[in-house]
Amino acid sequence: xxxxxxxxxxxxxxxxxxxxxxxxxxxxxxxxxxxxxxxxxxxxxxxxxxxxxxxxxxxxxxxxxxxxxxxxxxxxxxxxxxxxxxxxxxxxxxxxxxxxxxxxxxxxxxxxxxxxxxxxxxxxxxxxxxxxxxxxxxxxxxxxxxxxxxxxxxxxxxxxxxxxxxxxxxxxxxxxxxxxxxxxxxxxxxxxxxx
Numbered sequence: 001x002x003x004x005x006x007x008x009x010x011x012x013x014x015x016x017x018x019x020x021x022x023x024x025x026x027x028x029x030x031x032x033x034x035x036x037x038x039x040x041x042x043x044x045x046x047x048x049x050x051x052x053x054x055x056x057x058x059x060x061x062x063x064x065x066x067x068x069x070x071x072x073x074x075x076x077x078x079x080x081x082x083x084x085x086x087x088x089x090x091x092x093x094x095x096x097x098x099x100x101x102x103x104x105x106x107x108x109x110x111x112x113x114x115x116x117x118x119x120x121x122x123x124x125x126x127x128x129x130x131x132x133x134x135x136x137x138x139x140x141x142x143x144x145x146x147x148x149x150x151x152x153x154x155x156x157x158x159x160x161x162x163x164x165x166x167x168x169x170x171x172x173x174x175x176x177x178x179x180x181x182x183x184x185x186x187x188x189x190x191x192x193x194x195x
Contacts, residue, residue, distance in 0.1 A: 011155040017064070095164055105154065110194025116143070
């Protein structure tokens, strides 16, 4: 329920990228699409269609939300105060999108009280998305229900012309790594402030 919680906190619609299987499972598909989320494509086209869809949304001045930790925390119980490793797709999008005045807004959800329920066996979800290795294991997909949370919103990180210029050749990897590390550090700090 992170997506609707963040939309309520920021008081605006956000088009969240969500896992491929969410667009395949009946009922879940209806919920995520009504929220305005866009499920990612199957792995072969996932990266390119993510960039294409997210860029189109940004060009129409819509906010795009990305959970940089990916799907791992979604299917495995993690410690609420721990922040996992970030995927770099959001940084590539921010640097690649042909949008003037684009900012990355770091946000952290610090859960103070929650309950976790088992919803569906992970193996069952592999029927809807056999390409996902997270579903090829024993156990259940958890559903976390927040009773008390603190949402911390950081300072916008504006993408500069010099960053975009550096996003080419061998320097691209470094500029992406720097942006990813900066956002990880910022969200980690926000998370600790929330506790």
